[in-house]
Amino acid sequence: MSRKKLSRREFVAATALSSAALITAPYVRGAYAAGKLSMGFWDHWVPGANSASTELVNEWAAKEKVEVQLDYITSQGNKNIVTIAAEAQAKSGHDIFQMPTWWPQANAELLEPVNDIMDPLIRLNGEVNGTVKYLGQADGKWLGVPASVGSQIKGPCSRIDLMKKYANIDVQEMYPAGSPPKADNWTLDTFLKAAEACHKAGFPFGIGLGETSDSVDTAGAIFQSFGAQLVDAKGNLTVKTDAVRQSLDYYKKLLAFLPPDVSAWDDASNNKWLVAGKGAMIMNPPSAWAVAKRDAPQVAEQCWTHGFPAGPKGRFAPYLPFFWSIWSFSKNKEAAKSLLSFLSQPASIEKMVVASGGYDLPAYEKLTTLKVWEEIGPPKGTLYHYPNPYKHQTLSIAASPAPPKVAQQIYFQATLTKMCLRYYQGEAMEKTLAWAEGECEGFMRS
Amino acid sequence: MVDVAFQPNRTAAAQSGRRRVGLRNALRRKSMSAFLMTLPLILLIAILVIYPALYSLHLATLNKAMTKFVGFGNFEFLFKRETFWLVVKQSCIFAISAVIFKALIGFIVAHFVHNVPANKQRKWRGMLLVPWVIPPAMSTLAWLWLFDPSYSAFNYTLSFFGIGPIPWTGDAMWARFSVILVNVWYGAPFFMIMYLAALKSVPEQLYEAAAIDGANWWQRIWYVTLPMMRNIIAITTLFSLIVTFANFDIVRILTAGGPLDHTHIFATWAFRVGIEGSDIPLGASVSLFMVPILAVAAIFILRDITKRGNES
Numbered sequence: 001m002s003r004k005k006l007s008r009r010e011f012v013a014a015t016a017l018s019s020a021a022l023i024t025a026p027y028v029r030g031a032y033a034a035g036k037l038s039m040g041f042w043d044h045w046v047p048g049a050n051s052a053s054t055e056l057v058n059e060w061a062a063k064e065k066v067e068v069q070l071d072y073i074t075s076q077g078n079k080n081i082v083t084i085a086a087e088a089q090a091k092s093g094h095d096i097f098q099m100p101t102w103w104p105q106a107n108a109e110l111l112e113p114v115n116d117i118m119d120p121l122i123r124l125n126g127e128v129n130g131t132v133k134y135l136g137q138a139d140g141k142w143l144g145v146p147a148s149v150g151s152q153i154k155g156p157c158s159r160i161d162l163m164k165k166y167a168n169i170d171v172q173e174m175y176p177a178g179s180p181p182k183a184d185n186w187t188l189d190t191f192l193k194a195a196e197a198c199h200k201a202g203f204p205f206g207i208g209l210g211e212t213s214d215s216v217d218t219a220g221a222i223f224q225s226f227g228a229q230l231v232d233a234k235g236n237l238t239v240k241t242d243a244v245r246q247s248l249d250y251y252k253k254l255l256a257f258l259p260p261d262v263s264a265w266d267d268a269s270n271n272k273w274l275v276a277g278k279g280a281m282i283m284n285p286p287s288a289w290a291v292a293k294r295d296a297p298q299v300a301e302q303c304w305t306h307g308f309p310a311g312p313k314g315r316f317a318p319y320l321p322f323f324w325s326i327w328s329f330s331k332n333k334e335a336a337k338s339l340l341s342f343l344s345q346p347a348s349i350e351k352m353v354v355a356s357g358g359y360d361l362p363a364y365e366k367l368t369t370l371k372v373w374e375e376i377g378p379p380k381g382t383l384y385h386y387p388n389p390y391k392h393q394t395l396s397i398a399a400s401p402a403p404p405k406v407a408q409q410i411y412f413q414a415t416l417t418k419m420c421l422r423y424y425q426g427e428a429m430e431k432t433l434a435w436a437e438g439e440c441e442g443f444m445r446s
Numbered sequence: 447m448v449d450v451a452f453q454p455n456r457t458a459a460a461q462s463g464r465r466r467v468g469l470r471n472a473l474r475r476k477s478m479s480a481f482l483m484t485l486p487l488i489l490l491i492a493i494l495v496i497y498p499a500l501y502s503l504h505l506a507t508l509n510k511a512m513t514k515f516v517g518f519g520n521f522e523f524l525f526k527r528e529t530f531w532l533v534v535k536q537s538c539i540f541a542i543s544a545v546i547f548k549a550l551i552g553f554i555v556a557h558f559v560h561n562v563p564a565n566k567q568r569k570w571r572g573m574l575l576v577p578w579v580i581p582p583a584m585s586t587l588a589w590l591w592l593f594d595p596s597y598s599a600f601n602y603t604l605s606f607f608g609i610g611p612i613p614w615t616g617d618a619m620w621a622r623f624s625v626i627l628v629n630v631w632y633g634a635p636f637f638m639i640m641y642l643a644a645l646k647s648v649p650e651q652l653y654e655a656a657a658i659d660g661a662n663w664w665q666r667i668w669y670v671t672l673p674m675m676r677n678i679i680a681i682t683t684l685f686s687l688i689v690t691f692a693n694f695d696i697v698r699i700l701t702a703g704g705p706l707d708h709t710h711i712f713a714t715w716a717f718r719v720g721i722e723g724s725d726i727p728l729g730a731s732v733s734l735f736m737v738p739i740l741a742v743a744a745i746f747i748l749r750d751i752t753k754r755g756n757e758s
Contacts, residue, residue: 078722085720085721085724085726109511211704259596263617264614278596412723442523442527445523446509
């Protein structure tokens with residue numbers, strides 16, 4: 001029997017052809033021919049916001065013939081992060097999980113790289129900010145696709161009337177709807193003077209100093225405005241620096257003008273403070289304003305969301321992105337990638353942002369000027385500057401640029417706010433710094 | 447010649463008959479039936495308690511990335527942490543003071559209820575058990591609103607008397623007081639109902655004899671009631687100590703361990719480190735640290751009960 005011998009050249013050509021065919025082959029479709037896909041998405045605060053995601057997922061599923069199961073998992077009581085931990089331990093669960101801030105990095109070894117969809121998405125939607133890269137990339141590998149759903153900036157939400165009356169600051173003039181900010185004078189010094197004036201008038205700023213996210217985020221942005229880092233990007237301890245000392249001194253002055261109970265505040269306290277009409281400013285995404293719109297319309301129509309005050313080292317605003325990540329144990333990774341690509345198309349993103357009433361923020365620079373932020377109110381334009389459309393502030397997260405696994409500990413142990421509180425309560429500066437250094441040393445264990 | 451034909455199945459048949467009889471006898475034995483009836487529960491406990499316990503032991507021996515066996519490395523690390531010793535101290539303060547107050551209040555209230563006429567006792571028992579039957583996560587939310595830093599109902603009431611505002615959850619001392627108070631409120635009815643049952647089992651003749659001997663109220667309590675209740679007090683204390691040491695929901699909801707970590711107990715700190723900080727092996731080590739403390743307490747209390755049992 002004659003047998004044709006395969007030459008080396010023919011073998012290379014055949015391999016290249018079959019690889020190309022596999023890569024470019026259209027996704028196999030039939031009645032649920034493409035299998036099943038399950039998703040654990042974050043359960044949105046805003047009523048009705050989940051329905052946009054559900055509609056988009058169903059639309060994609062019908063087109064791609066995939067059977068989908070969509071679970072909305074709340075972050076109340078940290079149920080979402082408990083579920084992430086359980087699925088990571090069991091190496092079983094959803095195919096896609098919507099992970100908050102630090103969790104893609106914490107589970108980096110268990111996540112499917114998504115560079116193949118991120119590169120085209122960045123080309124389509126524009127560059128992503130530094131914090132998205134810091135939290136979403138490990139060794140050049142994208143650990144998830146930035147989700148617009150749930151991503152937020154926790155900038156100042158000010159009372160127009162109270163700021164004008166007591167601090168002599170017109171926030172609408174400083175951050176006019178439809179045009180770039182005129183905020184050169186909006187510095188930490190101005191902020192401190194405004195805090196003092198509003199405190200004297202009986203409407204103190206509602207900035208927490210507890211151990212939950214809102215308190216930590218504000219402290220993080222102020223520390224970064226002074227250039228203060230507890231651990232630098234290379235993992236070196238940088239607690240005992242002048243920048244950290246300046247931040248603590250600043251916070252000590254600021255705390256004197258805040259409500260006396262801020263050390264006990266949680267993430268709901270500042271919202272209640274604004275809605276109850278007790279303060280002139282809080283640091284929060286527009287959820288507090290949205291609640292005020294429903295429960296205290298007279299307060300909501302005086303709210304204006306704008307940029308953070310600038311410090312000696314720049315203007316930083318707390319930014320907390322979510323990511324849609326695919327577990328490495330997923331059995332349908334190609335379908336998962338197809339869905340994430342679909343959810344990240346400009347039309348899909350706009351639909352989700354509109355459904356959230358402008359709360360959700362896309363990570364991509366071409367998508368920060370959607371109509372919804374221009375039009376929503378009252379007052380009209382209140383959220384115009386919320387998505388940082390002129391990039392006049394650096395979006396950052398507290399404890400960065402420390403290596404993410406160390407930064408996560410600094411963030412959740414609330415080391416920054418604890419330092420501020422210790423120093424404010426009379427502990428010597430060097431003692432506070434020594435305590436923080438000891439804590440950070442502990443966070444570096446591998 | 448072989449007189450008897452070889453019957454290979456005969457032995458097997460006899461054996462299977464014997465086995466059937468043996469099985470029947472075994473089933474007839476009370477201990478075997480009891481074992482079989484409790485087997486589902488034993489299996490359930492094995493799956494839900496023993497397996498997780500062993501798994502957490504395994505987790506506690508891994509490094510942070512869970513890729514390497516480190517033996518007691520996590521415990522060595524913990525022993526060097528200032529916050530860990532703060533948590534140990536607070537867990538002891540929290541559990542011991544809460545159990546003492548629960549026992550005391552339970553004992554006093556049980557006496558009151560015991561002295562209520564029999565036809566009205568059921569109503570009182572039902573009302574006093576309410577804190578214990580409400581899921582603590584729910585009732586603690588109500589307490590959270592009462593202690594709210596800015597809108598505390600307690601502070602509002604106290605303001606009419608010129609007192610306050612009290613930083614219920616904002617000051618270390620007050621925050622400790624608040625979490626202990628809620629735990630006592632929740633747990634005292636359990637002590638009350640156990641002590642009430644114990645009080646009802648004390649024979650009336652003993653009190654009559656004491657009265658004839660001229661014993662006053664205090665002497666009746668000290669020489670009759672307390673000795674008769676010793677075992678139930680010991681068991682209740684042990685049980686409550688275990689549950690209070692392992693408490694999570696009250697502290698988590700009320701203070702989340704703050705301010706400045708001054709209300710963290712083992713479970714809340716384990717959650718902070720293990721789940722929120724993504725260091726599951728260290729979190730497992732923190733939660734396992736209660737085991738030796740509780741084991742020592744259990745040995746002493748149970749040994750005392752056994753000793754008294756043998757004496758009687």
